[in-house]
Amino acid sequence: MEEILAILKELDWSPLYISLKTGVVATIFSFFLGIFAARKVLKAGPKFKAVADGILTLPMVLPPTVAGFFLLLLFSRRRPLGIFLFETFDIKIVQTWTGCIIAATVIAFPLMYRNARAAFEQIDVNLIYAARTLGMSEIQIFWKVAVPSAGPGIMSGTILTFARAMGEYGATSMLAGNIPGKTGTISQRIAMVIQDGNYLTAGVWVVIVMLIAFGIIFLMNLLSGRNMKQVKRW
Amino acid sequence: MAVDIEFQKKLGNFTLNMCLKSESRRIGILGASGCGKSMTLKSIAGIVTPDEGRIMIDGKVVFDSSRKLNLKPQARNVGYLFQNYALFPTMTVKANIAAGLKGTKLQKSRRVEEMVKKFQLEGLGDRLPGDLSGGQQQRVALARIMAYEPDVILLDEPFSALDVFLKDRLQQEMIEILSDYAGTVILVSHSRDEIYRFSDELLIMDAGNAICFGKTREIFADPQWKDAARLTGCKNIAEIRRLGDHMIEVPNWGITLRMTRTVPQDIRYLGVRAHDFVPIWGQEVKNSIPVEVRSVAELQFEKKYFLKGAVEEAEEICWFVQRELWEVLDQKGMPDYLGIPEEKVLLLR
Numbered sequence: 113m114e115e116i117l118a119i120l121k122e123l124d125w126s127p128l129y130i131s132l133k134t135g136v137v138a139t140i141f142s143f144f145l146g147i148f149a150a151r152k153v154l155k156a157g158p159k160f161k162a163v164a165d166g167i168l169t170l171p172m173v174l175p176p177t178v179a180g181f182f183l184l185l186l187f188s189r190r191r192p193l194g195i196f197l198f199e200t201f202d203i204k205i206v207q208t209w210t211g212c213i214i215a216a217t218v219i220a221f222p223l224m225y226r227n228a229r230a231a232f233e234q235i236d237v238n239l240i241y242a243a244r245t246l247g248m249s250e251i252q253i254f255w256k257v258a259v260p261s262a263g264p265g266i267m268s269g270t271i272l273t274f275a276r277a278m279g280e281y282g283a284t285s286m287l288a289g290n291i292p293g294k295t296g297t298i299s300q301r302i303a304m305v306i307q308d309g310n311y312l313t314a315g316v317w318v319v320i321v322m323l324i325a326f327g328i329i330f331l332m333n334l335l336s337g338r339n340m341k342q343v344k345r346w
Numbered sequence: 347m348a349v350d351i352e353f354q355k356k357l358g359n360f361t362l363n364m365c366l367k368s369e370s371r372r373i374g375i376l377g378a379s380g381c382g383k384s385m386t387l388k389s390i391a392g393i394v395t396p397d398e399g400r401i402m403i404d405g406k407v408v409f410d411s412s413r414k415l416n417l418k419p420q421a422r423n424v425g426y427l428f429q430n431y432a433l434f435p436t437m438t439v440k441a442n443i444a445a446g447l448k449g450t451k452l453q454k455s456r457r458v459e460e461m462v463k464k465f466q467l468e469g470l471g472d473r474l475p476g477d478l479s480g481g482q483q484q485r486v487a488l489a490r491i492m493a494y495e496p497d498v499i500l501l502d503e504p505f506s507a508l509d510v511f512l513k514d515r516l517q518q519e520m521i522e523i524l525s526d527y528a529g530t531v532i533l534v535s536h537s538r539d540e541i542y543r544f545s546d547e548l549l550i551m552d553a554g555n556a557i558c559f560g561k562t563r564e565i566f567a568d569p570q571w572k573d574a575a576r577l578t579g580c581k582n583i584a585e586i587r588r589l590g591d592h593m594i595e596v597p598n599w600g601i602t603l604r605m606t607r608t609v610p611q612d613i614r615y616l617g618v619r620a621h622d623f624v625p626i627w628g629q630e631v632k633n634s635i636p637v638e639v640r641s642v643a644e645l646q647f648e649k650k651y652f653l654k655g656a657v658e659e660a661e662e663i664c665w666f667v668q669r670e671l672w673e674v675l676d677q678k679g680m681p682d683y684l685g686i687p688e689e690k691v692l693l694l695r
Contacts, residue, residue: 241393242432244419246446247494256445260436 176282231265353399600656
């Protein structure tokens with residue numbers, strides 16, 4: 113017990129902040145991108161749908177290291193896009209926190225997209241028709257009718273996205289690396305301390321991760337519960 | 347002209363050929379399920395786009411394929427009442443009513459209050475649609491439509507999902523609500539009772555085609571077309587052979603009818619409504635069929651007798667007897683013949 117307290121006292125808390133920040137920012141990006149992509153795919157014809165759906169879901173099915181490999185290929189400063197970003201906007205992706213966010217967003221995005229699409233597909237299309245005949249603009253319809261009606265599905269997509277983004281390891285370690293205080297997330301810290309044989313510190317981080325994950329899911333369920341009165345228990 | 351519609355649209359295995367011109371304020375469209383009635387309303391509202399044609403509402407052209415004109419549903423000012431009302435489940439009653447309104451917050455909330463009062467929704471304003479009864483939901487849906495003063499209101503089978511008791515009450519309520527609405531209302535239904543009760547003019551449809559159009563009462567009294575007769579509830583329709591200007595043979599019923607009126611050349615069927623037969627005991631009289639009961643169904647207020655036709659493959663003849671006649675039948679027994687009064691004979695094409 114005393115050992116654990118000693119570890120907690122001397123613990124470098126930066127992985128916690130980095131993971132939380134990464135999780136929150138990546139979830140925000142994924143939320144809007146996922147909903148946007150879901151809407152676009154829903155509108156598209158069957159052929160485009162099949163192709164687009166495949167591409168958008170790929171990051172979830174591929175091993176994260178493969179996604180990391182592609183991201184490195186894309187953003188490396190020896191590659192066109194990486195050179196362009198650095199020379200024009202002075203933006204560095206590899207080995208930076210921005211890299212953390214991009215990796216986490218890419219990996220977690222399919223969860224948001226798929227949940228949002230499934231939720232949109234379940235909406236009673238008459239609601240949309242009714243909204244149109246009532247004179248609501250398409251943007252109003254989308255945010256005031258479609259998204260709230262798809263609420264439960266979008267909410268669970270957001271929760272899963274956050275969990276996945278916060279725990280991202282493979283792609284993050286390849287694109288952003290593990291720079292303590294900069295890109296060192298909790299997952300990477302756990303892997304690192306285990307390699308050092310420091311199981312107790314690893315255990316402390318594991319407990320922290322579990323508490324955060326459970327706490328956030330619990331909170332979101334509570335919040336969404338208020339908006340899900342129309343969902344009946346059975 | 348209130349509505350002037352003419353368009354074609356390919357639908358699965360048939361083509362919807364719509365043609366409706368009417369000045370009437372209450373128009374009914376009657377047809378079996380899947381005949382294209384709902385598609386007609388959706389085309390008027392702009393929810394679906396016809397392949398070709400022109401749609402005019404209140405003198406305003408909203409769709410014209412030759413001019414490549416196709417107004418968005420938002421710009422058509424049409425109220426559409428869906429069968430399930432399509433209330434937004436996550437919005438309160440007030441928010442639902444306000445959904446389509448334009449203007450400042452104050453203007454909107456005034457209008458909403460006005461509607462809440464008019465449609466007797468006091469105290470329900472902050473509830474969600476899921477917590478309301480079927481009747482209340484219908485009032486909210488109508489309030490939402492009426493709030494923005496549409497030029498036309500389209501009712502898409504609004505009562506078909508309701509139980510009988512509620513249906514009757516809500517129909518009456520709807521008629522009362524719409525009574526002071528000055529615009530055109532089009533009701534689509536497969537129920538002849540609803541249509542009869544509601545509409546001044548009636549269009550009958552079958553498999554995508556308009557069969558006939560006219561004053562509702564006149565069409566029910568004299569449907570003229572076989573399918574129209576069937577859809578207005580005529581149970582007994584039989585093929586005929588015209589023997590002369592005043593004589594027709596009905597092979598399936600094994601009788602020959604003598605008519606005082608002239609039978610037009612193109613009449614191919616005869617229809618008699620199941621309530622219109624007159625029971626006859628004893629001697630055979632002019633224009634009557636011998637009775638041979640095959641089966642009986644007893645309902646609360648009427649008995650349905652199904653009689654054998656003259657030939658084996660003929661359809662059963664239906665005779666519906668109202669309660670008042672039961673006592674006579676109990677006393678005298680089954681009649682020997684059913685008379686067909688000439689004025690009740692429907693001559694059909």
